[in-house]
Amino acid sequence: MRAAPGQLVAGRYRVTDRPTGAGLPAQDVHTGAPVLLHALDLPELLVAGEPGDLYEEPDHHRGDRLAEPVAALADRVPRHPRLLVETGAAAEGDLLWVAAERVAGAPLDELADTGPVPPYRVAELAADLAGALRALHGAGLVHGNVTAGAVLVCEDGAALLGGLLLGAAQEAVCAQLAGPVPRRRYEARADLLGPLAERWPADAGPPGDCWALGVLLYRLLTGHGPYPEDDLPTLLAAVRDGRRYPADGCGPLRSLVEELLDLGPAARPTAEDVQRRVRALLAGAPEPFGPGEEEAPLLPVVRPAGPVVPHPRGRRHGGGHLPVPRGPSRVPPALLGPLLVGGVLLALVAALAAVVLAAG
Template sequence: MIGGRYVVLGELGRGGMGVVWRAEDRVIGRQVAVKELRLPDGLSDEEHRRFRDRLLREARTAGRLNHPGIVTVHDVVTDEGVDHIVMELIEADTLTDVVSRGGPLDERSATEVARQVLAALRRAHAGGVVHRDVKPSNVMLGHDGRATLTDFGIAHAADDPRLTTTGLLVGSPGYMAPERLEGAPAAPAADLWALGATLYYAVEGTGPFNRETTPQTIYAVMNDDPPPPRATGPLAAVIAGLLIRNPAARLTAEQAEVMLTRPADGSGATTAHVPARTNPGAPFGVAGASQKTRTAPIVVAAVVALLAGLGLGAWGGATLLGGGSGGGTTTTEAAVRTFSYGPGGQIPQFDFSYPTCLTAQLVAGRMVTSDASTSCTGPHDLEIFEVLTPFDSGTKVPYPPADDLTRYGQAACSLIFDSARVTGDKSALTLTVLVPSQQTFDDATVNSSNGSRSVLCVLGRTDGAQLTGTRVADS
């Protein structure tokens, strides 16, 4: 009997934080799961008191998270000096058990798990709760298809510097975000990294950073890029986007959820509308809007179509977005503008659809004609460093929503700008994205030289001074 109310019926499992019991609530008459929490030896009475106070506070917070993807916390009791958390009893196996017994999940099943856990994390984060220990053994998979995330509040309660000094590492190193291993406070982005590693485990049968020892595992999290998972399409792009080491560039839960919700088209890309992470009040995709702390948004079309064209695949984009190979400043610190070009656009005439350098300024209402072309070896104002064509002119497609096209251009151009494709110090550079107007897009056909469906990535100096020499690698 625990707390004079819960009759222990048997053991459900055990781990580093204690034992989980199957019990019956004698007051209500239902079966529950009771987690008996054990702290490492050597804690002082004050440390134990602080842990318990934090546990109660976090358990109460977690108990208010009413969501089908979150295991409900019913009660917290102390029996003979030992703290217990009473939770909803889920008749399900953990993701660890399912994969260990039957092998990796197929892509469809893994995608459904991803959707449900993402929804649970969104609800938790909206409620002010960060899980801090998302991993396969904390994801429960029911026979009815329900995926639930358990142990909310427990890791948060244990994550206290006074406890970690005793040798207790809160969380599983192979699933902890790099910034957490560096000592940064827990944030929703860290949960999303852990989910990315968990989904990788789901489709591969092993964690992306599993190594023989804890130091080797931590080193791998901080430095090694895992092999690409066998997953394809949106799921692969989401895993890659969640395993971006820079938390500012990492996918948000909302972005990842939208990517997985929208069906892919025949090319393997989608046109999902993904909300961008921008400064409050900074309009996205409006000419002249400066977004100095903008983070690179991710759109499946950008990840799949762009990276396929670069020969990198979806996984290569994670490395590029991590910013590790490009050097210098990324677009999170660069001013970004977007203009539409062609008849009916903000730049009514733009005569270039190929990489080149220009002596011209991009200003709404001003034309950029063919005589603006100049050699990249001499002084110039602008350099078109990438031309993207998400829609073949031989394919009859309607003009996409302007906001979606803008987001695609921002994501794709940012991806390349932040990579080693653009060389040198980027702190003084500005990134401008040019997208076709509807008339320009519609006029682009196989039998016509008019019109264009290209998205152009253009760089220049933030201060308006001229550039000398190309900033594109291997050009």
Template sequence: MSERTLAGDRYVLSEPPIGVGGMGTVWKAYDTVLHRDVAVKELRVPHGLSPEERDALRARAMREARAAAGLDHPGIVTIHDVVDEGGLPWIVMRLLPGRSLDLAVRADGPLSSRGAAELGLRLLDALVAAHAGGVLHRDVKPQNVMRDGGGNWMLTDFGIASVAGATRTLTGTGLVTGTLGYVAPERLSGATPGAAADLWSLGATLYFAVQGRHAYDHDDLPAMIAAVLTRDPEPADGAGPLATVIAGLMERDPDVRMSAETAREHLLAAAEGRTVDEAATERLGVPGIGVSGRPTEKLGRPTKVLPAEPPRDSGAGSDEGVQVPEPRPGEGPGSARRSRALPALAWLLAAMNWALGALVGLVIYSSGDGMPIWIAVALAGALAVGGGLGAWLLAPPLARRHGLPAALTGTALFTGGLFVSAGVLVVAGLPGALAAVPLIAAFVPFGAFHQLARLTRRRIVSIELLGRVTAVHRATGFAAIVFGTGLGYMLVVQVYGDDPARYIPGATMTAGILVIVASLLVAPALHDVSTHDPVPDALTGS
């Protein structure tokens, strides 16, 4: 049997292939010009494409492979050559003797948290270098993470990378490259992928490294896609100090996903066997003391220097300095602020949901009192559509511009103001249908508020307690809706009577004033957190 060769007999392929995947087949080959072993990947072109689509995909793959060949980083497998053979692209790259992360974990078990942190640092630095060169990977997964001869982890398969801004006209075929379970939610939903999509895939890869299983694992394809789009993975109980960075990288919303800079802080601290706050302070000098010599506070993020305290008298003639006792777990200003913020957030959630319940009670009564059915339908539709628009379009820019706490109380105040406005319009003698307009509009800031509340909760609650606190807040909110519905109905029947000119403004203005008062009362507790804890980098854009 004759040998199979490429590029005018320069590369001699060895049978059988050393790897077969969804994107192509990998062969061991010998470079007869430079006299070295290499790996050659034959990219697979999907079936069912028209000749024009095949040509476009081949041209795109050739261009992307050439762009990837320009990357120079110790954590990226070097691409030596790109060959067009038989109308198909072939990528010639460095041959690695080690196993993939996928095979290593399946054979030897999950990595330790420190080993996974070192792996994460290596891959993160590789991705940051690629992104700086305008190259996205799009298929970060355990099978594409390999060990070299020295035991170092390397990221391979940049041959399917998307050159940012250069392939937009060639992506109209509807294809999504990558492996389900490691493809970011925004890519599955059709959004234009960015560097954050690779970070999500990195988080999923680290999840596998510490758990020994995929973060999402369904045999049914639609169920897998739905799971990635709608729910967080099960907590990584084997992650230890990496739990926070894995959860942050796998945040479904790319706007609030953990940034590469923040992820590196967490990974570096875990690799060194320290927490983020310890790593930050010790790199500055004396543990617990900032560059100014003033005490620093542990925030779980890069350390922030607190204002200097006035010196205390330690006794006449004393040469000893003042000793600041180390706070015990759960004590100190940071935990105190969080202990105030959590109930404040719960009360504000309850007030907002009580207002929604009061509106439901008003609609129930008014529907039996001659209110046009279209108003009830419009309100229900506004809750769904307006709430979604507020959550996904209004909340992120508000948080970036004003910070989470200010945006949170601002949307609550705006919602309350619109409720009051509806009542004022009725009192002014305008038709009830016109009064429904501000109520319909109120659901946009209402939806934004709930999204901002979710982000605030994730920011001030540790990953270990997040599930429990979320359940309490949800139960409180649901109870407030039920209570508000009943109380709102009673307000109409017992207090304001059966005159729409009285009970419509009575119910809406009572609900709006309650929300406004609650917002003003809890704002200091939430603002106190905001003045000490910076908004996540992914929200600020910094």
């Protein structure tokens, strides 16, 4: 992102640190609130009918015309504990900036890079995301950007769904680049979004969001998408024909994921259905120590009595462990004398017996 700490962006946001995976840290100078910024390049517009030709005079207000409806969308988003608050959008030069609240957490795509996520953890994330989508759909809004990069996982493990304004800004840029030519919009989206299955639902509206949620859950559970994503034509053909990889790795969420991906928009589970089903699954989730597994011993482990005696030469015995210290003698001191005398007498009797046996 082309902004350095201390720089004022779009006349409102003071950059406070270097960019991270979650965005560019800044402070809203109007409210003092910490925010994260995301930048979207504004490419030059093509002259209708002549690909490759550019406008001779740059349109300095084009960014403002794009930012206004995106900023207005922020006012329509309902407040929900699982929706990241996105505060607005503003254009400056050849960039369109989108701002969202800054909370402690990490993007879901970074956390999922290490491989498949355990199914009950995915169910917890699904409950949060379905609740956020349910609130949006109830307000008459469609998200359109349900991806791992749009999800922030907080320090307490809760998932916040963001990316609504950034997704809307991307679609607005593609629409402006395309003009009245549908083919150009496809090309613009292909260049901007790439072959990421979640951004290419076969259905519009809330059913498309739920389909994208199914793709995301599959990706988290298996470590890869349900469709080939080598290139966009292959991806779109697989989505259109319903050709996807098996859901064998989805565990207890398999039936839900398959319904989200396979059923048509009318029969597909809604966000409310998803939330209800994953909550029921979580209510019966096993404890961390399942059947047949032994719990770890309680700590601290009690050390044997007595001092720890180092080896005389400073070396440890085999295995790298110190020798086990011996405990104190259990023989009372008053009995030590008689026991010693008795031992000597027994030794003399044994010696005399041996002499007699040898002599005769």
